Amino acid sequence: MDVLQLQRKLREHQAAMLREGFLDDQFSQLQKLQDESSPDFVIEVVKMFFDDSEKLLHNMTRALGQVPVDFKQVDAHVHQYKGSSASVGAARVKNVCATFRNFCETQNLEGCVRCLQQLQQEYSLLKNNLQYLFRLQEEIQAAGGSIPTIE
Amino acid sequence: MSLIHVVGFGLKVGHLLWVPCCLIVSFIYLNWFNCNLGINHNHNCSNNNKWKMGFLGDYDGKVWLNNWWEKNLGNTCKQYYYKYNSLRRSWWRKLWHAYVVFWIVISSSRFLHMSSEATEKRKESLVSLCDERARMLQDQFNVSMNHIQAMSILISTFHHAMDPSAIDQKTFARYTERTAFERPLTSGVAYAVRVLHSEREQFEKQQGWTIKRMDTLEQNPVQEDDFALEALEPSPIQEEYAPVIFAQETIKHVISVDVLSGKEDRQNVLRARESGKGVLTAPFRLLKTNRLGVILTFAVYKKELPSNATPDERIQATDGYLGGVFDIESLVEKLLQQLASKQSVIVNVYDTTNHTDPIAMYGSDVLGDEFYHVSTLNFGDPFRKHEMHCRFKQKPPWPWEAIHSSVGMLVIAVLIGYILYATVNRMFISEDNYNEQMELKKRAQAADVAKSQFLATVSHEIRTPMNGVLGMLNMLMDTDLDVTQQEYVRTAQGSGKALVSLINEVLDQAKIDSGKLELEAVVFDLRAILDDVLLLFSEKSQGKGVELAVYVSDEVPEQLIGDPGRFRQIITNLMGNSIKFTEKGHIFVTIHLVEEVVHSIEVEPQSTSKDTLSGYPVADIRRSWEGFKAFSQEGPLGSFSSPSSELVNLIVSVEDTGVGIPLEAQSRIFTPFMQVDPSISRKHGGTGIGLSISKCLVGRMNGEIGFVSIPNIGSTFTFTAVFTNGSPNSKEGRSQQINNQPHLASSEFHGTNALVIDPRPIRAKVSRYHLQRLDIRVELVSDLDQGLSLITNGNSAISIVFIEQEVWDRDSSISLHFVNNTRKVDPPKLFILVNSNSSFRASSVNSGDPFPVVITKPLKASMLAVTLQRAMGVGNRGNTRNVELPSLSLQHLLRGRRILVVDDNSVNRTVAAGALKKYGADVVCVSSGKDAISKLKPPHQFDACFMDIQMPEMDGFEATRRIRELEHMASIEASMDADGNNSKLRVPILAMTADVMQATNEECLKSGMDGYVSKPFEAEQLYREVSRFFPTS
DSSP states (O other): OOHHHHHHHHHHHHHHHHHTTSBOHHHHHHHHHOOTTSTTHHHHHHHHHHHHHHHHHHHHHHHHHSSSOOHHHHHHHHHHHHHHHHHHTBHHHHHHHHHHHHHHHHTOHHHHHHHHHHHHHHHHHHHHHHHHHHHHHHHHHHTTOOOOOOO | OHHHHHHHHHHHHHHHHHHHHHHHHHHHHHHHHHHHHHHHHHHHHHHHHHHHHHHHHOOOHHHHHHHHHHHHHHHHHHHHHHHHHHHHHHHHHHHHHHHHHHHHHHHHHHHHHHHHHHHHHHHHHHHHHHHHHHHHHHHHHHHHHHHHHHHHHHHIIIIISSSSOSOOHHHHHHHHHHTGGGOTTEEEEEEEEOEEGGGHHHHHHHHTSOOBOOHHHHHSTTSOTTOOGGGSOBOOOOSEEOBEEEEOGGGGGGTTBBGGGSHHHHHHHHHHHHHOSOEEOOOEEOTTTOOEEEEEEEEEESSOOOTTOOHHHHHHHEEEEEEEEEEHHHHHHHHHHHSTTTTTEEEEEEEOSSTTSOEEEEOOOOOOOSOEEEEEEOOSOSSOOEEEEEEESSOOOOOHHHHHHHHHHHHHHHHHHHHHHHHHHHHHHHHHHHHHHHHHHHHHHHHHHHHHHHHHHHHHHHHHHHHHHHHHHHHHHHSOOOHHHHHHHHHHHHHHHHHHHHHHHHHHHHHHHTTOOOOOOEEEEHHHHHHHHHHHHHHHHHHHTOEEEEEEOTTSOSEEEEOHHHHHHHHHHHHHHHHHHOOSSEEEEEEEEHHHHHHHHHHSOOOOTTOSSSSSOOOOHHHHTTTOHHHHSSTTTGGGGOOOSSEEEEEEEEEEOSOOOOGGGGGGTTSTTOOSOHHHHHHHOOOSOHHHHHHHHHHHTTOOEEEEEETTTEEEEEEEEEEEEOSTTHHHHHHHHHHHOGGGTGGGGTTOEEEEEOSOHHHHHHHHHHHHHTTOEEEEESSHHHHHHHHHHOSSOOOEEEEEHHHHHHOHHHHHHHHHHHHHSSOOEEEEEESOHHHHHHHOOOOOSSOOEEEESSOOHHHHHHHHHHHHTOOOOHHHHHHHHHHHHHHHHHTTOEEEEEOSOHHHHHHHHHHHHHTTOEEEEESSHHHHHHHOOSSOSOSEEEEESOOSSSOHHHHHHHHHHHHHHHHHHHHHHTOOOOTTTOOOEEEEESSOOHHHHHHHHHTTOOEEEESSOOHHHHHHHHTTTSOOO
16 A cells, blocks of 8 residues: 555544544644654553553453442542543543543442443444554554654 | 527527528539530530531541541530539529528528527516515515404403403404404404303303304305394304404404304314414305405414424413404405506416315406416415416417518528529520520531532532533534534533533632632733633623723733732623623723822812713712722721832722613622522523622732622722732833733834824723733824824834724725825824724725724734734744743753652553653653652652652552651751752652642642642643752753
8 A cells, every 4th residue: 555545544543533532632742752762652652551451441340340349449440540541642531431430439330330331342442443543553664654743 | 498599599600601601602613614614615616626627628438437436426425414414403403492491491490499489588577477476465465464463462462361351342343443454455353262161151151142153154154144143053062162252343243153163264273273373264255245265363372382382282372263354356456456467467366275176266267378377375374375376368479570580581591592593593594505506506507518518519520520521512513513513512512611610600609608718829910811801701792892991000010929810700700790781882991009099089080971981981980999998098098008019909990881780789799699680690691609709709819899880871890909019120120021921922013103093092091001011102192183193293103003993984085095195104004993893894895905904802912912913024933932832941951850750550650751751851660659769768869750649559648758758857867967968858749640639739738749740741731840840050
């Protein structure tokens, strides 16, 4: 595929992700942090985020499965998750986390479970999208092009 | 009796002691009681405070538990207290009963004591009366007896010792008759001679009568007066006889009667001759008078006998017997008549020779007092015993004195006791009331706190999801929407924003209610804030065609220290209200120093009402501050004449030409949730607490707020506020300050001359104010002709001309003329100042080719600058430079700094580290509070530390506290070593937090942190915080 086409695709994809709220400005900031000294900064961070997410989602699932549910525990996990999602700019995940925390505060188990499901869904969506994004970037790099930055 | 006295005295003394004792005890009790009350009160208060603090403080479960404990503890204490109180009360009641009983006993004993005393006295007087009577009776009797004895001696001398006898019956009778006055008590005297049986015949012969018997006489002695002596039988033969030979006339009938023959008389006679003394018979009824009497008998002896003569000798020597009849009754009666108080005393005389059967001699059986006194009477006859009984005729009177005094005492004591008891009771009641009221007060306070808490919580809870809603709406706006959808979203967004602002207002009110509102003290630019506010309202005002203007006096310093947010809130509130209710005319905000205004009051006369921004009349601004206390104090300058340059007293007025406030609603305008009428809120929205909040805020800024409003003309709100001067040298520093403000880009216009053509001085002044802020020199003229002449003839080259729309539109030919003429010289740029785009567009069909630039009001320095730049082609690099400023500066600040990032979340850690590295910092990451402590040991290797707050095991606060402790110890050591290098001893620690709240900030500072940055980093905030620690050099 043509590099230009790939670059256009990448731009479009990233714009769509921003538009649809999967990502926010923080992700762009993250990309700006990436320079020659740390060429894989974004990917590293996002990988870390994926690991973290899976671990936390697992923990949340387990914590919500307990009887009785320790909402403080769940809340701590969600807080963690909210922090990391905010750091990478995963806006939708972050928003769901905010709602999740409200449910934790009111000890609404049903709401929590719903939020967890939502989180899992959002996470998988985000993951797919980001992976696609990275794949495009890799392809561009493989084709010898530069990765466009988004203003 | 003496015992009773002793007891009585004891009681009296006891009473005297008891009263002061009571007083002392009651005083001590009162004091103690008060102390107790005070302590209890304090306890309640402290408990209450704690409770309140707990309620408002935070949601920490532990604190709640603590509070619950304390509350419960307090309650149980109080229960104990109540119990104790009721116990004490019943104790008091018992004491009161005991007191009453005690006094009843005392007073009854006193009564008994007094009445017994009275009885005693009565008895004594009776005794003395009785004894006196007895003695007198005895004396009287003795006198009579002595007379009779004297007579017996007379008889023995003149009858027996003489022969022949010198006395016969006749003589005797006469003598006795004549000497009867000497014996008033004897009714008669008779003499009987002793005749032996052997001498009887001779004696009878000699006398001429026989000796007669007495028995029958005795049997019926009172039959008739004239009973015949002859009827009496002659005396039977006896051993001896004692016939009466002489008798007083009154008892002549007893002559010849043998006294020995009568049983009583015989006894009498025998005893008389044996004893040689006067002897009495038992009382009997006297013959004629039918009164009780006795007969006194004396023996007459032949010779004088020695006093120790035996009875036999006496019998032998007996010659005869003299008898006298005593009328005892009359004796006693006469005696009693001589004495006082005979009426009150009843006297009875008895012969008690026979103890078992006393014979009444005198006195009736009239009932009298039960108590009587007995005095023995001695009539000289040892055989006979007589007694006198005396008693009072009246029953003893009621012992009134005793009754009065004892009852009085009881009443007084009970009254005093009752006063004490009532006082104590009252005290209990008021104590109860006090407790009850404290309880109510506490409940009311709790309710108030709960209300505020509820409002705060609810507001907070609504705000969180609302942010989500607004965020989502924002995102939705960015998606592909058709026109209708966009309209819907915009409406939803608008509503959401309105809701959030309303919630903020409610939250503010709640904060004010709970006293938690705190003002900041930061440096801020007043003019910039007003520009912001103008921008906020410009759209609305333009839509309505209302002119909006701001004027800040030159005297007001550029930089002030205070709370810009709250100041802005007040102005926004007031302007928001004005915008709501103004359909035409203008809204004009002016800010002066109070000193200026005060001087203008003195100097300027009342300006004409025509001289306003839009030409519409307005309410007189001066009247809006009529009520201000600071103005009325000591003359016009009042408290503002203080020379202190540190404090800046601002007076801010918001003047509108709206509908005004109805007179009847003006009084409650500052009441929360109050609106002029319900339809307002339907029409304009709002909660009606804006003004109330503004008033509170103004109060917090040490200012006052007031207003004047005339219906259908307009309202003017004025408030004062006190700030601190932020610019070190206000006058000189001002122009420099403006230059330093990059966004105004004023330096570009330095030295430019401008002309403002405006017939209204006030409006022109506003325009000049804004232009001057851009460092443009401004000339004011009122019409185009003047302007033209100034441009063509003036010394200074005018490069910009601002023309009011009104002037421009008045006559297009003049305008055209003006344009054409100005073009002749160096053509200045023309700007038309219009109120709203629409209004101008309609009339601006102008054919002139260099069409003047239209500037839509409200004027703002920044907007003016941009427009001027664009129109005059001045470079506009300023803006781009500004955006880059923080990040560039950050690089400058952070390059080469060693920074420790502490976060347990690997993603966050990496991102933060990445961001800091980007700015050139040397970053080290650790993942827990403990690691951070081990890394941060003084002297420090790091220049700064960014610490996450929420971490497992040890959170950011705790870690910071520990680090600060270590630093503290190190600094003590360092000071001992006198090592001057302190910079390595304290590392700046900044918190990284996702949710930035006031509480978090306070907590940060409390645990020794130096500030906080939000996560993920915002360049501007990061710059602000970091620049505090790293000097730019």
